[in-house]
Amino acid sequence: MKKVLWEELRRSEFEEAVRGDAIVIIPVGSMEQHGNHLPVNTDTSCCFTVAVRAAQAIDEFPVLVLPPVWVSYSPHHMTYPGTITLKFQTFVEVLTQIASCVHAQGFKKIVFLNGHGGNTPTIAALRVKLPSEDNIPAIGYTYWELPSVPEQLRKISQSDKGSIGHAGEMETSLQLYLQPALVDKRKLKWVPGVLGDPSKGTRDKGERLVNAAVDALVELLRGYHDGTLDEDLPWRILPHGRKALHKKIL
Numbered sequence: 001m002k003k004v005l006w007e008e009l010r011r012s013e014f015e016e017a018v019r020g021d022a023i024v025i026i027p028v029g030s031m032e033q034h035g036n037h038l039p040v041n042t043d044t045s046c047c048f049t050v051a052v053r054a055a056q057a058i059d060e061f062p063v064l065v066l067p068p069v070w071v072s073y074s075p076h077h078m079t080y081p082g083t084i085t086l087k088f089q090t091f092v093e094v095l096t097q098i099a100s101c102v103h104a105q106g107f108k109k110i111v112f113l114n115g116h117g118g119n120t121p122t123i124a125a126l127r128v129k130l131p132s133e134d135n136i137p138a139i140g141y142t143y144w145e146l147p148s149v150p151e152q153l154r155k156i157s158q159s160d161k162g163s164i165g166h167a168g169e170m171e172t173s174l175q176l177y178l179q180p181a182l183v184d185k186r187k188l189k190w191v192p193g194v195l196g197d198p199s200k201g202t203r204d205k206g207e208r209l210v211n212a213a214v215d216a217l218v219e220l221l222r223g224y225h226d227g228t229l230d231e232d233l234p235w236r237i238l239p240h241g242r243k244a245l246h247k248k249i250l
């Protein structure tokens with residue numbers, strides 16, 4: 001199998017990947033409570049798996065996956081044990097600096113793949129901040145919001161009604177598929193801090209959702225690479241002169 005994990009490459013292999021106009025994925029997870037039945041790395045394992053499988057599925061150009069960012073923005077989960085969060089500004093800085101290092105090595109296509117609902121607004125904001133303030137080309141998505149995945153999610157979920165929830169039907173399903181040994185099957189029930197019904201989780205639903213997200217990401221990466229991705233970034237609609245002026249102000 002081809003190498004897609006950033007940490008496994010050697011210097012010359014990075015140079016080769018830059019020459020091949022590689023896409024670099026930065027998975028962004030979390031370390032936060034997921035009820036009494038799921039591990040605190042739930043979000044990290046989901047986005048990292050989707051990123052790695054999509055990278056492995058693409059042969060036309062190189063795709064590299066960074067080690068997942070395991071700590072992010074989860075102050076709303078600090079009430080419960082196991083949660084570790086950064087402050088908001090720190091989180092933004094961490095993602096900016098990681099993307100900045102990737103870009104400095106010559107990579108021109110960077111994708112954040114988020115796995116935690118609390119990070120979604122920040123990832124959306126970085127899509128504007130990084131290109132306009134830092135001159136770093138980067139896009140970002142949450143895996144269950146990738147194009148076509150919301151429809152699949154509505155079909156797969158029975159009690160969560162198309163929502164990813166929090167440690168409910170869908171995330172329990174994902175973990176029963178991805179990390180079954182870490183799921184406590186005696187405790188598949190709702191407790192405070194859980195959104196949705198864990199008892200409705202099944203391995204099959206988890207596998208279907210992972211496959212849907214991988215397929216969607218593969219298509220998105222192909223579109224990003226060949227320039228046909230329909231991105232609705234605000235800075236894209238500004239005429240050239242306007243963008244230059246904007247940069248001068250910053």
Ligand SMILES: [Zn+2]
Pocket residue numbers: 034042043115116166167171
């Ligand atoms: Zn989660």
